[in-house]
Amino acid sequence: MAEYNDEIVHECDGIQEQDNKLPQWWVMLFKVTIVFAVIYLLWFHVLGFGKLSAEKYEDEVSRAEAAQAARQAAALANMDLTMPSLEAAVLSEGSELYSTYCASCHHSTGRGLIGPNLTDNAWIHGAEFADSMYVIENGVLEKGMQAWKSMLSLRQRHAVASYIYSLRGSNPPEPRRAPQGEVVPGSDSPTFQL
Ligand code: HEC
Structure with missing residues (x-):
């Protein structure tokens, strides 16, 4: 322990100052902080x-982004393919497939060209999602709609069917192909049968 000396070396306005050595523990602590700062800096x-x-x-x-991507991939992998999906990833894949394989006959807006209008409420082969899946899979060969099962995987057919589902009720600009088949009220909405 440092010696304690109560000699007053300085006084001003009644405030007295002594000149004692700082306690060893305090000095040690001070040195430790210096060493710590140097190590920290380096x-x-x-x-x-x-x-x-x-x-x-x-x-x-x-x-977190990787975990999110993994969750999304898992959600897509476990998706129910009997129902249309409005997931952005599915619709953008479906939209690409549609412009590549379908737009030439159904028009880029789905309003119909050689093939029927896919945005109205009239259907030749049924208004339900399962009906579209079936037609896309097996085609209507005698009418020029090919079977896509050998070209597109089930997942791709689901994506393109979901995409055309999302076009329902979109009222594309004229000239639209006139309604063909049976009118199913309410089927010109992307929330039909969801
Ligand atoms: C070569 C032209 C052609 C191409 C390409 C084509 N379709 Fe078709 N599609 C048709 C025709 C024609 C019909 C109507 C069949 C009938 O009259 O029975 C049809 C019918 C359909 C129907 C049923 C419509 C209804 O009213 O029931 C769906 C759904 C459909 N196509 C989706 C698709 C999708 C999705 C693709 C792309 C993967 C595609 N088509 C590519 C010509 C085509």
Whole structure:
């Protein structure tokens, strides 16, 4: 222990100052903080071994994004293919397939060209989602609608069927192909049978 000396070395306005050594424990603590600061500086800022908050944040965000993508993939993998899906990923895949394989006959808007209008409430082969799936799978060969089962996988047929489902009731600009088949009230809505 440092010696305690109560000699007053300075006094001003009644405030007295003594000149004693600081306690050893206090000095040690002070030195430790200096050593710590040097190591900290080297570790985080010079050598870059430690991650700063911004990097940790980036890490967490990319981990969360990967987890989100995995969840979405799992949700798509477990999707019920007997029902139309309005998932953005499904519709964008369906939209691409539609412009590649279907738009030439059903028009890019679905309003019909060689093939019937897919946006109205009249259906030759049935208004339900399962009916569209069936026609897309097996086609109507004698009318020029080919069977897509060898060209498109079940998942792709589901995506394109979901896409045309989403076009229902979209009222594309004229000239629309006149309604063909049986009118099924309410079937010109993307929420029909959902
Ligand atoms: C070569 C022209 C052609 C192509 C390409 C074509 N279709 Fe068709 N599609 C037709 C014709 C013609 C019909 C009407 C069949 C009938 O009269 O029975 C039809 C009927 C349909 C129907 C049933 C409509 C109803 O009223 O019941 C659906 C659904 C359909 N097509 C979806 C598709 C999809 C999806 C694709 C792309 C994968 C596609 N078609 C590609 C010509 C085509």
